[in-house]
Amino acid sequence: MxxxxxxxxxxxxxxxxxxxxxxxxxxxxxxxxxxxxxxxxxxxxxxxxxxxxxxxxxxxxxxxxxxxxxxxxxxAIVPQKDGSKGYLQKFNLYKNGWQDAYIKIGDGKRLHFKEFFPNGLVNIPAETTSDLLFIENPSDIGANISGKGVLLFESDDKETTKKNAEAAFEAGATTVFSISNADENKFKTLAAERQSVLSRYNRMRLEATENPLQPSKNPSFIVSTSLAADMLGVSERKLMKAKDGKKNLKSSTVTLKSERGDELVETMNVMGFMxxxxxxxxxxxxxxxxxxxxxxxxxxxxxxxxxxxxxxxxxxxxxxxxxxxxxxxxxxxxxxxxxxxxxxxxxxxxxxxxxxxxxxxxxxxxxxxxxxxxxxxxxxxxxxxxxxxxxxxxxxxxxxxxxxxxxxxxxxxxxxxxxxxxxxxxxxxxxxxxxxxxxxxxxxxxxxxxxxxxxxxxxxxxxxxxxxxxxxxxxxxxxxxxxxxxxxxxxxxxxxxxxx
Ligand SMILES: [Zn+2]
The missing domain is CATH 3.40.630.10 (Zn peptidases)
Incomplete structure (x- = not known):
């Protein structure tokens, strides 16, 4: 009154x-x-x-x-699932990122951003196995690599490494793995840095269909020396000798997955009504x-x-x-x-x-x-x-x-x-x-x-x-x-x- x-x-x-x-x-x-x-x-x-x-x-x-x-x-004015009203308006956001990503050696999975990392938004949604060809000298890149994965040494300068990978893709390679020059500790740092840079693309969206990101056309990765050796089934020492042109290494196969997808993120607005x-x-x-x-x-x-x-x-x-x-x-x-x-x-x-x-x-x-x-x-x-x-x-x-x-x-x-x-x-x-x-x-x-x-x-x-x-x-x-x-x-x- x-x-x-x-x-x-x-x-x-x-x-x-x-x-x-x-x-x-x-x-x-x-x-x-x-x-x-x-x-x-x-x-x-x-x-x-x-x-x-x-x-x-x-x-x-x-x-x-x-x-x-x-x-x-x-x-409380927000209808809840159980029919009551609440203060929280819960909903899901979509967060794009890597879901399951590994290189398989035997029965073991070697981890993404630990022992290898992608150059860009590589999306290989299902586990695939392909021949892996080791190329000691980039000048050997030729027609024989068509349809295969290629493993080669990183060059001392980034531009050359990039050019070598491009040449491999032009010759028909399906995937390129560059063996890092960095030692184990440095490699970990590089992997963490790359993860943080690429995580900027792990955007949250309101709708799954919103702003889809185009994956890289040419899937390429940087791998640690020890992983590269394991991929070829040789010791690291033997692999390093190959770098000096002293040892011919055999080819192998590589089994890999690098799946990008959406993770659901539950979040909420909070409302109080008068x-x-x-x-x-x-x-x-x-x-x-x-x-x-x-x-x-x-x-x-x-x-x-x-x-x-x-x-x-x-x-x-x-x-x-x-x-x-x-x-x-x-x-x-x-x-x-x-x-x-x-x-x-x-x-x-x-x-x-x-x-x-x-x-x-x-x-x-x-x-x-x-x-x-x-x-x-x-x-x-x-x-x-x-x-x-x-x-x-x-x-x-x-x-x-x-x-x-x-x-x-x-x-x-x-x-x-x-x-x-x-x-x-x-x-x-x-x-x-x-x-x-x-x-x-x-x-x-x-x-x-x-x-x-x-x-x-x-x-x-x-x-x-x-x-x-x-x-x-x-x-x-x-x-x-x-x-x-x-x-x-x-x-x-x-x-x-x-x-x-
Ligand atoms: Zn603000």
Whole structure:
């Protein structure tokens, strides 16, 4: 009852409008630096191992966020397999990479990226056996190699090695194995380096059919000396003698598989829903991505405190502030969806799954998306004044949204709203680079809040100790006041422009 009175009176009386503003300040003030710090200390902790998409650490983060939403009394709206509703929107991504890859010697399998590695994206999906011809001298490459695998020594320079392999393929070789010049230890390093380079192609995709990678036309590999000797069934010493042209070695056969395929990666968006009062079918969405890039090959954890632990924990505090308002009878008129999305670092996949595959809420009911991605640090341009935030996208689809954002700032926060990156000619193209874009492309107005890149961007040093909590708190409050206006105003904001 009180809620209804407040709602109606706020609309008609300037005095009571002031009261309503007072109310929003009260809840905004529950967004506290110390609470943000408490949440972020966990979200950006080593225990979560950099929250890589599909990892155990990311699942822990999802559980933490879902439990927080539950404790605030937010509604679970995602249909689950057992017919119930939950906070997690689970789905599978496809991750391309090598599945099963080996060279068989006798009954044993010699391992990929340990004793041999491919030059490029070699795909030999089924185990094949072919003749293997050892060629001591590249000048011996001729018609006799047609239809066979060829084993030859790596040359001292890469170009020559490449040319020799090309010549072998031209003469009809099916596969080329180059025997590495490196000793055992160096070979391990080279193999690990190659694995890390090629893993860049192990992209995650939303659909199996999306951006299929073309495998290398000519399958070629680098093999260690010891494996090469085993392939020929001779000792390493004998093989090295052959390098000096002293010993004729017999041919052999090679059995090999180098299968590329998709691995399913289960991941999830996390959603907490707060139903509105008299305009509950219109929904304000607030997003941040809770995934980050995980651990690198040296075991270093990328904690992603700023990227995007800051946005994630901002959502936790925003949800709490609105939950307090609702508990006091001042819940929003429109509904609010608090959503932390996955797979942002893999190409905005979680938000795209929501908008393109399974929106849960019909897109036409979504009023706008306020997206937060990195708001806890300062960039070089603002080294001597941290009271700023880059605002991107606010005027692109709705002039009203832009005006509401500016007013929320001038009424309550007074930060410098920096529009540098809103310029369509800005080479960074940030408008396209975080989750709001999946809403914007559907003509849903968006604001992207961001404080810029810094020396720890996508590096292991993006830690909670470097977060500037006082200014971070103010930006979350700015999002709160903006969301408050958007969810409580009489009329839904209109889409009235279409700027680049
Ligand atoms: Zn990010």
């Amino acid at each position: 009180i809620r209804v009175i407040v709602l109606i009176t706020c609309l008609v009386s300037p005095f009571l409008q002031a009261f309503c503003q007072q109310t929003s300040v009260e809840y905004a003030e529950s967004i506290l630096a110390e609470d943000l710090r408490r949440h972020l200390t966990y979200i950006a902790s080593d225990e979560l191992e950099g929250r890589d998409t599909g990892s155990e650490g990311q699942r822990k983060a999802a559980d933490y966020i879902a439990n927080h939403f539950k404790s605030l009394g937010l509604t 139903e509105g009062t008299d305009k509950k079918d219109e929904v304000v969405v607030i997003t941040a991505h809770y995934d980050h890039v995980g651990i690198d090959k040296n075991g270093e954890i990328y904690n992603g405190a700023d990227d995007d632990g800051s946005g994630t924990c901002g959502i936790l505090e925003l949800a709490e502030a609105f939950a307090k308002a609702k508990a006091a009878g001042n819940g929003p008129r429109r509904s609010i969806l608090f959503m932390t999305v996955t797979g942002e670092e893999k190409g905005l996949l979680g938000s795209r799954y929501f908008t393109d595959v399974d929106p849960i809420i019909p897109l036409k009911q979504i009023v706008c998306d306020l997206n937060i991605d990195m708001i806890g640090r300062v960039d070089k341009e603002h080294a001597d004044n941290d009271q700023y935030v880059y605002v991107i996208g606010s005027d692109k689809l709705s002039s009203e949204l832009h005006a509401i954002s500016e007013k929320a700032n001038s009424d309550y926060i007074n930060f410098d709203l920096d529009y540098t990156f809103n310029d369509p000619d800005d080479p960074n193209r940030f408008y396209y680079r975080s989750d709001h874009y999946n809403f914007a492309k559907n003509k849903i107005p968006v604001i992207f809040y961001f404080t810029g890149v810094h020396e720890d961007y996508h590096r292991p040093g993006d830690d909670v100790e470097k977060i500037l909590f006082p200014k971070y708190q103010q930006i979350v409050r700015l999002v709160f006041h903006t969301a408050w206006d958007l969810s409580n105003r009489n009329d839904r904001i209109v889409v009235d422009s279409n700027k680049k």
